[in-house]
Amino acid sequence: PLFRWIIQAWMIGFLTRKRFLRTKRGIVLIQKIYRGHFYRKEYLKIRRAVLVFQKFARGWSARKLYHRLLEEKRLEEERLREEERQRKEEKQRELERLEEERKTQEVEEMRARLAEEERQKTAAQELKKRRSEEESKRAVAKAREIERVRKRQEEAEREARKRAEESTRMAEEAALAAAEEAERLAAEQSAMLEAEAEQAAISQIAELDSALRAAEEDSDDEETVSLAPPGPGSELAERRMSELPPGIEEKTIEGYLTMKAGSKWKRRWCVLKFGTFMYFRGKQDFVRAGWMEKKGGGTGTLSRRNWKKRFFVLRDDRKLSYYEKDEEAAKPLGVINIAEAKDILDHGTKKANSFGIEVVGRVYHIIAESDEDCRAWVSVLKKMQQSSDVEVKLMKSESMNSRNAVGTLDISNIESCTPLESVSKPTAFTIITADRVFQFIADTMGDMNAWVTALQPTGLGDTVTGPSAVIENGWLIKESFSKKLRTKRYFVLNDQGLDYYKSTDTSVPPVGQILINSLCTVYLSEDATGKDASHSSFIVNSRRRFYKLTAKSHADAQRWVHSILDVIDCRPPIITPTEKLIDDIKDAKPKEIEAIYRINPILCYTSSQLKSSLLPLPYGNVQSQKAKTRGYGTLQEEALRIFNSLQDQESSGDPIPVIQGILQTCFDLPQLRNEVYCQLIKQTNTTQLDSIAVLRNWQVLACMCSSFLPARKFLRYLRFHLKRYQDSFPHTEMVKFSNFCTEAVKRTRQRDYPPSREEIIACLGRRELTAVVHCFGGGTCKISINSSTTAGEVVHKLSLGIGVMDSKNRFALFEQCGDLSKAIEDRAVIADVLAKFERYEAHGINEGGRRWRLFFKLFCFLDINVSADSLESGFMFEQAYNDVIQGRFPTAATQTLVRLAALRIQHDVGDYKSGAWIPNLETVYPVKKKVQKEEELDKGYTLKGTLRGLGKGTLRKLKNS
Numbered sequence: 001p002l003f004r005w006i007i008q009a010w011m012i013g014f015l016t017r018k019r020f021l022r023t024k025r026g027i028v029l030i031q032k033i034y035r036g037h038f039y040r041k042e043y044l045k046i047r048r049a050v051l052v053f054q055k056f057a058r059g060w061s062a063r064k065l066y067h068r069l070l071e072e073k074r075l076e077e078e079r080l081r082e083e084e085r086q087r088k089e090e091k092q093r094e095l096e097r098l099e100e101e102r103k104t105q106e107v108e109e110m111r112a113r114l115a116e117e118e119r120q121k122t123a124a125q126e127l128k129k130r131r132s133e134e135e136s137k138r139a140v141a142k143a144r145e146i147e148r149v150r151k152r153q154e155e156a157e158r159e160a161r162k163r164a165e166e167s168t169r170m171a172e173e174a175a176l177a178a179a180e181e182a183e184r185l186a187a188e189q190s191a192m193l194e195a196e197a198e199q200a201a202i203s204q205i206a207e208l209d210s211a212l213r214a215a216e217e218d219s220d221d222e223e224t225v226s227l228a229p230p231g232p233g234s235e236l237a238e239r240r241m242s243e244l245p246p247g248i249e250e251k252t253i254e255g256y257l258t259m260k261a262g263s264k265w266k267r268r269w270c271v272l273k274f275g276t277f278m279y280f281r282g283k284q285d286f287v288r289a290g291w292m293e294k295k296g297g298g299t300g301t302l303s304r305r306n307w308k309k310r311f312f313v314l315r316d317d318r319k320l321s322y323y324e325k326d327e328e329a330a331k332p333l334g335v336i337n338i339a340e341a342k343d344i345l346d347h348g349t350k351k352a353n354s355f356g357i358e359v360v361g362r363v364y365h366i367i368a369e370s371d372e373d374c375r376a377w378v379s380v381l382k383k384m385q386q387s388s389d390v391e392v393k394l395m396k397s398e399s400m401n402s403r404n405a406v407g408t409l410d411i412s413n414i415e416s417c418t419p420l421e422s423v424s425k426p427t428a429f430t431i432i433t434a435d436r437v438f439q440f441i442a443d444t445m446g447d448m449n450a451w452v453t454a455l456q457p458t459g460l461g462d463t464v465t466g467p468s469a470v471i472e473n474g475w476l477i478k479e480s481f482s483k484k485l486r487t488k489r490y491f492v493l494n495d496q497g498l499d500y501y502k503s504t505d506t507s508v509p510p511v512g513q514i515l516i517n518s519l520c521t522v523y524l525s526e527d528a529t530g531k532d533a534s535h536s537s538f539i540v541n542s543r544r545r546f547y548k549l550t551a552k553s554h555a556d557a558q559r560w561v562h563s564i565l566d567v568i569d570c571r572p573p574i575i576t577p578t579e580k581l582i583d584d585i586k587d588a589k590p591k592e593i594e595a596i597y598r599i600n601p602i603l604c605y606t607s608s609q610l611k612s613s614l615l616p617l618p619y620g621n622v623q624s625q626k627a628k629t630r631g632y633g634t635l636q637e638e639a640l641r642i643f644n645s646l647q648d649q650e651s652s653g654d655p656i657p658v659i660q661g662i663l664q665t666c667f668d669l670p671q672l673r674n675e676v677y678c679q680l681i682k683q684t685n686t687t688q689l690d691s692i693a694v695l696r697n698w699q700v701l702a703c704m705c706s707s708f709l710p711a712r713k714f715l716r717y718l719r720f721h722l723k724r725y726q727d728s729f730p731h732t733e734m735v736k737f738s739n740f741c742t743e744a745v746k747r748t749r750q751r752d753y754p755p756s757r758e759e760i761i762a763c764l765g766r767r768e769l770t771a772v773v774h775c776f777g778g779g780t781c782k783i784s785i786n787s788s789t790t791a792g793e794v795v796h797k798l799s800l801g802i803g804v805m806d807s808k809n810r811f812a813l814f815e816q817c818g819d820l821s822k823a824i825e826d827r828a829v830i831a832d833v834l835a836k837f838e839r840y841e842a843h844g845i846n847e848g849g850r851r852w853r854l855f856f857k858l859f860c861f862l863d864i865n866v867s868a869d870s871l872e873s874g875f876m877f878e879q880a881y882n883d884v885i886q887g888r889f890p891t892a893a894t895q896t897l898v899r900l901a902a903l904r905i906q907h908d909v910g911d912y913k914s915g916a917w918i919p920n921l922e923t924v925y926p927v928k929k930k931v932q933k934e935e936e937l938d939k940g941y942t943l944k945g946t947l948r949g950l951g952k953g954t955l956r957k958l959k960n961s
Contacts, residue, residue: 541620
């Protein structure tokens, strides 16, 4: 039993131990699990604390970096501003230095030129003196020889002269009789030729009429010429938005139309503006729109910041919306308030064509399609921030241009626009051009009538209210210059233009139409020589071409011309965009004026060529004789040629010939003066103050202001431009020209000649012109004049200087060249006289190679009782003595003339000395006049009538008288 007990006890102990160990392992496992759970909680707590600390540390580092970057940006901006200021100061100093150098160089050149002229003058005088002495010696010897020969030939010449006079008289009588007979025969032959020409012309018209009725063909040259309509973004459509050609009045109509595109009908927003019909996908109620890429704005760790293409729309409420599609009913994905934006960044990212919009809490990064599009978006967004509500509305109105349109159509290319007259589509109408037919459906009948009326090709958009009354009708012959044909047509003149038909039946559509507006011209052709002409032609100049029409008689041609002129006078005036903007500037406020200049580039400087004139100009060539002689073209061509000349002289080494050509054209064609003033105001309206091109244009404007004045309306615009420049850019070189132009405009007078080269040089330097006035005794006086100084003002200044203001004798200025002399009227402009002298010298119009000059002397002797010691007495003596030498007074006795010459020589040279020589006897004694008098006496007199009662003594007295 003990052994059993022991075994049982061992078994019980083993089992107990086994349970203990199992319990121990459970307890250990529970302890491990608890310890692991405890440590995990501690780890997670520490991890969260570490994350919070790291987040605060990163935020602190980011803020520190942000403030450091801001400070660097501020320092960089200050550095750039300082560099810009230094550059401006250096540029200003450089300009001042160049100006000083230019003035110094001009002074040195002037001194050198004066010294050279003085040296040449001295050398010429010495050479002339030597030559005159030699010529005098040769002349004395020759005179003695001539005197001997003359005495021998005198008798023979007298007999030959008598025989020659008798033969001349007989020949003249025979020639007179022959001329009378030839004149009679020519008159008879002219009458016969005129009768034959009249019969031939009548038969020719009859043959043309029969040939036209027999041909029955429509191959003649018709005037329904049409050009292909410009597509989207074409140059013609874009040009019409900036510069409206003459002949198209501004008319704006907009609204929804349903347009047929292929086999489908699509609803489009249509606009008629500046003579161009445009259709868009949606209503143009925005300032700018287009596709661009935008960067996502995610801020979380896993947020996506990718680039997506969006359609952006900027409206006049200063909000930029972006959409997923460009449809009109699309909902915006986001809106950016531009009014609350901090800044518009020119470069948003490192990518090309990118910009940014910085708002509170975010920067929007956007990429445009091109660099030009990017600059345009940045510009319009910055303008949107700075502009007023009125300027924003003006920007909105400018958004309706051909660049945003699906398609465009020039209204001048429309051949017809008529309702479709369909029962299923009562509001449909069609537009027919040379190569396409457009179909549209309006919402209402009223809209359809409005569109059809506005799109009519007659009058370039003028409303057609119905059939017009017939003013004149009849048969005329129309010449076709392309096919060189002459066709007979029945013409009907109404208040819209000239319609012509193949017959007198005017119920059928006309063959063609000549549209008439206020710029058309009509005049008799040069071959219409007079009332006796069997056919008389006249020219009608329209917008596209000119028409030569021939009437049956001169009286019919005159009647047609007068009727067409009446229609032209009744047409409404055509206004170009430039002229309309000038009117807007006149009525606008200061802030609105700057907005008009900013959004209308047609008023500002351009380096590209003009496509048309800035003002409406009459069609056709100028008919003045001066314009025909110089070979001018149409006013439109001359206006564009002048603008090209303005651009050429900007870079020319010597702009004076170009300026002379411009001024000569303005003098010959007064109709172009307003146009040239508008071109010069346009080319000087810029902020590029250091540009040589702008300086050259200011110089041309100074010459124009000194020569001609524009019309009152454009004179007011010119003064406003000058005043605006003086207020905006004081203390600049351009303002000096502006002040000069302002003073010149106040005193400019009507000119008889274009400015001379010297006057142009004076205007370019903003200085007065110097004129030299001569007087008797070899005295000269230099006076300063401007472009409007008159002869009366110069006479008053000279009279005041020599103290003869209270004299009863009248002094005046004279044009003098040798023995030629002519008084100058007091109201004549001295600059015109100098310009005339320049032309005379260029054409060689002078006497004996002498130069034309201004001469101051007595106009008439009213009071000879003056003090002998006065300056006036000296003037009177010198002038009277010169008149005696020139033979203007009755010739005195030879002894008296010799005594007068001796006293003059004694006064000039001194007392007589043995062997003294007089170098130029003609200056003190009328040698030529005495010789001429003796020759006249030798020729004798021819007395007509009877000699009864006349004795030899009477005949001797007549011969000696």
